[in-house]
Amino acid sequence: MQSVQRQFGKLMSKSPGDNAKIAAVLHDYEDADRLLGKIIENTKTLRDAWVAMATSQWAIVKEYEGLYDPIIGASEGHTRPGIATPQLQLDRTFKLSGAYSDLKDELIGEVTAIDSQVIRPATEAREFIQPLRKTIKKRENKRLDYEKSQDKVKKLQKKTGRTPKEEAQLSKVEFEMSCASEEFEVADAHLRDALPPSLKPYLP
Numbered sequence: 001m002q003s004v005q006r007q008f009g010k011l012m013s014k015s016p017g018d019n020a021k022i023a024a025v026l027h028d029y030e031d032a033d034r035l036l037g038k039i040i041e042n043t044k045t046l047r048d049a050w051v052a053m054a055t056s057q058w059a060i061v062k063e064y065e066g067l068y069d070p071i072i073g074a075s076e077g078h079t080r081p082g083i084a085t086p087q088l089q090l091d092r093t094f095k096l097s098g099a100y101s102d103l104k105d106e107l108i109g110e111v112t113a114i115d116s117q118v119i120r121p122a123t124e125a126r127e128f129i130q131p132l133r134k135t136i137k138k139r140e141n142k143r144l145d146y147e148k149s150q151d152k153v154k155k156l157q158k159k160t161g162r163t164p165k166e167e168a169q170l171s172k173v174e175f176e177m178s179c180a181s182e183e184f185e186v187a188d189a190h191l192r193d194a195l196p197p198s199l200k201p202y203l204p
Contacts, residue, residue, distance in 0.1 A: 022136065022139065022140065022143075023140070025136060025195075026133070026136045026137060026140060029129055029132060029133040029136060030133060032125075032129055033126060033133055036122050036123075036125055036126040036129075037126065039118070039122045040119055040122050040123055040126070043114060043118050043119050043122070044119060046114075047111050047114050050107060050111050051107075051108060051111055054103065054104040054107040055104060057100055057104075058097075058100040058101055058103075058104045061093070061096050061097045061100045062097060064093050064096075064097075065093050065094060065097045068089060068090055068093050131194070132194055132195065135187075135190060135191050135194045136191060138187050138190075139184075139187040139188055139191045142180070142183050142184040142186075142187040142188075143187075145180045145183070145184070146177070146180040146181055146183075146184040148180075149173060149176050149177035149181075150177055152173040152176075153173050153174055153177050156169060156170040156173060157170065
């Protein structure tokens with residue numbers, strides 16, 4: 001009986017670590033996840049806007065080109081002769097169309113680099129930190145479960161003159177606390193193995 005009491009005494013006095021440090025690491029990971037998400041979303045929006053602008057400008061010029069360029073045989077069968085577009089205006093339109101086409105191709109090439117240089121690295125970084133963030137979060141949840149079970153045990157232990165029903169309840173919550181302690185230790189050990197060496201000093 002004394003051995004059992006000593007074991008529960010160890011559980012009751014055991015601290016789940018420096019919670020402030022773990023919370024700080026979790027907060028940093030969540031901040032990084034949100035920041036990377038915003039970078040990816042905003043960069044995609046910027047990329048799509050540039051592509052839409054270049055494509056729409058080129059499409060407008062192509063409409064002018066189709067409007068001014070004479071259609072062969074269009075005047076056949078009509079009594080009213082067609083009026084040809086002045087050559088200077090045609091030349092300017094074709095030149096502008098070519099310039100916008102080159103600009104569109106160049107811009108799309110630059111925009112494609114955004115995918116490889118910004119969006120993809122940010123996505124890979126986010127995918128890398130997701131498992132670590134979940135591991136930290138799981139450890140924090142197990143810590144909270146353990147502390148809640150500790151509080152239940154303390155509350156019942158402080159009560160004097162417990163009834164048989166309350167004694168049974170105390171045994172139950174002591175068992176739950178023991179299980180919660182083991183689960184917390186497993187989650188804590190997993191976190192220590194998963195974190196990069198540079199972040200391990202943050203752990204107690």
